[in-house]
Amino acid sequence: MITILSDSALATVQDLGRTGALRWGVGSAGAMDRAALTCGNLLLGNDEGAAAIELQVFPFEACFEGEHHFALTGADCGATLNGRPLLPWMAGRADPGGVLRLGPPANSRWRGARAYLCVAGGIDVPIVLGSRSTQLRGAFGGLEGRTLRQGDRLLVGAAADERPRPVEIGILPPALALPLERDGLPALRVLPGAEYEAFTIASREAFWAEPWRVTPQSDRYGFRLSGPPLEPIAPMELRSHGIVPGVIQVPHGGQPIVQMCDAQPSGGYPKIGTVIDADLWRLGQAPIGSRIRFIETTWADALAARDELIAWMADVRRLLDLYRARSWSR
Amino acid sequence: MSSAEPRISVLGTSALLFEAPGEMDLPTQQRIWALAREAETWPELREAVPGMNNLLLSFVEPPRRLDAIQERLVAAWQAATPLPLGGRVVELPVVYGGEGGPHMADVIAHTGLDLDEVVAIHSAPVYPVYALGSHPGYCYLGGMDARITTPRRKVPVIRIPGGAVSIGGAQTGVSASDGPSGWNTIGTTSMRFFDETHDPPALLKPGDSIAFRVAGVIR
Numbered sequence: 001m002i003t004i005l006s007d008s009a010l011a012t013v014q015d016l017g018r019t020g021a022l023r024w025g026v027g028s029a030g031a032m033d034r035a036a037l038t039c040g041n042l043l044l045g046n047d048e049g050a051a052a053i054e055l056q057v058f059p060f061e062a063c064f065e066g067e068h069h070f071a072l073t074g075a076d077c078g079a080t081l082n083g084r085p086l087l088p089w090m091a092g093r094a095d096p097g098g099v100l101r102l103g104p105p106a107n108s109r110w111r112g113a114r115a116y117l118c119v120a121g122g123i124d125v126p127i128v129l130g131s132r133s134t135q136l137r138g139a140f141g142g143l144e145g146r147t148l149r150q151g152d153r154l155l156v157g158a159a160a161d162e163r164p165r166p167v168e169i170g171i172l173p174p175a176l177a178l179p180l181e182r183d184g185l186p187a188l189r190v191l192p193g194a195e196y197e198a199f200t201i202a203s204r205e206a207f208w209a210e211p212w213r214v215t216p217q218s219d220r221y222g223f224r225l226s227g228p229p230l231e232p233i234a235p236m237e238l239r240s241h242g243i244v245p246g247v248i249q250v251p252h253g254g255q256p257i258v259q260m261c262d263a264q265p266s267g268g269y270p271k272i273g274t275v276i277d278a279d280l281w282r283l284g285q286a287p288i289g290s291r292i293r294f295i296e297t298t299w300a301d302a303l304a305a306r307d308e309l310i311a312w313m314a315d316v317r318r319l320l321d322l323y324r325a326r327s328w329s330r
Numbered sequence: 331m332s333s334a335e336p337r338i339s340v341l342g343t344s345a346l347l348f349e350a351p352g353e354m355d356l357p358t359q360q361r362i363w364a365l366a367r368e369a370e371t372w373p374e375l376r377e378a379v380p381g382m383n384n385l386l387l388s389f390v391e392p393p394r395r396l397d398a399i400q401e402r403l404v405a406a407w408q409a410a411t412p413l414p415l416g417g418r419v420v421e422l423p424v425v426y427g428g429e430g431g432p433h434m435a436d437v438i439a440h441t442g443l444d445l446d447e448v449v450a451i452h453s454a455p456v457y458p459v460y461a462l463g464s465h466p467g468y469c470y471l472g473g474m475d476a477r478i479t480t481p482r483r484k485v486p487v488i489r490i491p492g493g494a495v496s497i498g499g500a501q502t503g504v505s506a507s508d509g510p511s512g513w514n515t516i517g518t519t520s521m522r523f524f525d526e527t528h529d530p531p532a533l534l535k536p537g538d539s540i541a542f543r544v545a546g547v548i549r
Contacts, residue, residue: 021531024524140466194349235481239381239383240461247342252483271341274340276343303343
């Protein structure tokens with residue numbers, strides 16, 4: 001059991017998201033940084049998609065009521081356990097009564113926006129329509145379909161005996177292992193969308209060449225960006241159609257909105273492109289006020305990026321297994 | 331504009347969007363339902379989700395090449411015949427205008443109609459449910475009279491309440507829960523469209539219909 005001690009706005013229970021419920025109008029929800037969630041679970045010997053707590057407002061404080069192995073991934077928040085500093089992207093063990101505290105994300109070599117508190121056994125909330133992720137619109141999944149509050153108590157799943165034990169070792173964050181920048185700014189690869197050609201040439205050029213600021217109206221629903229206005233050659237009214245996280249819509253105002261994990265699964269604004277799935281975690285970690293760049297990519301290169309991320313994750317898993325086997329035999 | 335051919339585009343690496351050619355109408359939507367029923371049996375696809383005369387096809391894994399599945403989709407579309415999905419009709423009482431319809435004035439300004447005309451035109455048809463989307467339990471409806479077509483808002487509204495009856499372009503619908511929207515809200519109703527503990531969780535499905543009954547007009 002974990003008790004939330006701080007008044008933690010916008011913290012939610014998330015796993016890798018809900019698939020297969022689009023036909024009822026239900027989007028994916030799920031972790032904004034799936035790489036961080038997966039790595040946290042790998043550190044603990046959990047299933048890769050075990051549910052964790054996603055944090056995006058700090059400070060955050062929680063108390064472990066039992067003995068728990070846990071891992072912190074995502075943004076480096078200068079975490080402490082009973083006042084003792086913890087390294088980011090590392091598993092640790094808490095005794096009953098241990099108090100975990102995370103401060104605001106540090107301005108370290110990489111700067112993130114969201115941290116993940118993973119626990120051995122996973123956060124145990126009911127599976128709804130195939131996932132434990134919090135679906136805020138409609139209010140289901142996660143803990144009662146809502147953000148966490150001070151005093152909430154979260155059950156932790158039993159770590160089965162045959163599960164690999166957690167290891168107290170760290171992972172190099174993917175922001176450092178798989179960096180992607182343009183002109184010193186974090187960059188995201190984008191596949192041009194159905195209406196790309198319907199924007200003026202000047203707008204298309206500006207889309208790739210200019211930095212885009214993440215405005216304060218950016219959240220789990222979508223990232224509203226500000227930059228040069230993107231103008232269609234002629235006004236467009238599209239028929240409503242399915243969309244996915246990563247789709248970059250351009251409403252009539254000309255400022256793009258990247259759809260994120262809590263986005264509605266359909267829309268009708270023109271789509272200039274889609275941030276590829278393999279780069280969505282990067283955007284999930286872009287702080288409000290920061291600037292990003294878009295890089296044009298192709299289907300083949302987008303798949304190569306996906307392969308690279310999967311291969312990196314497989315390496316992490318293999319190394320952790322190896323380390324685990326050695327610590328056992330000691 | 332020549333539009334005899336369907337258009338297929340990518341939504342990143344996770345899905346394709348198939349858009350039927352021609353005017354938006356029910357026979358085309360019935361072919362979309364037929365295509366969805368066929369495509370959802372293909373092993374490389376996770377879901378085939380109808381939109382408004384279009385279809386989202388999500389991948390289990392993105393294929394190395396896109397041409398094979400694109401050709402297969404076009405062939406299946408050409409072979410598809412309209413699939414009538416007979417369903418039930420649900421009546422919804424609507425209070426038009428006032429606080430529950432904050433954008434009624436914009437619809438009046440855009441269309442040049444008066445309040446009573448907008449209400450009469452909007453509440454006249456029985457609207458077929460073309461598709462579900464947007465948020466849990468939300469229904470996209472066909473059959474709106476083109477005279478009350480009103481563009482989506484320049485900047486989406488951060489929060490509209492559940493039960494909001496709204497117009498976006500040539501479409502109308504009812505929000506199933508509180509949330510953001512780019513549509514013009516003209517009235518309000520109350521109905522539970524979604525219950526995650528039910529199987530299926532959504533009240534309505536493609537092929538069902540909604541009839542709006544005028545419960546009040548606030549001036």
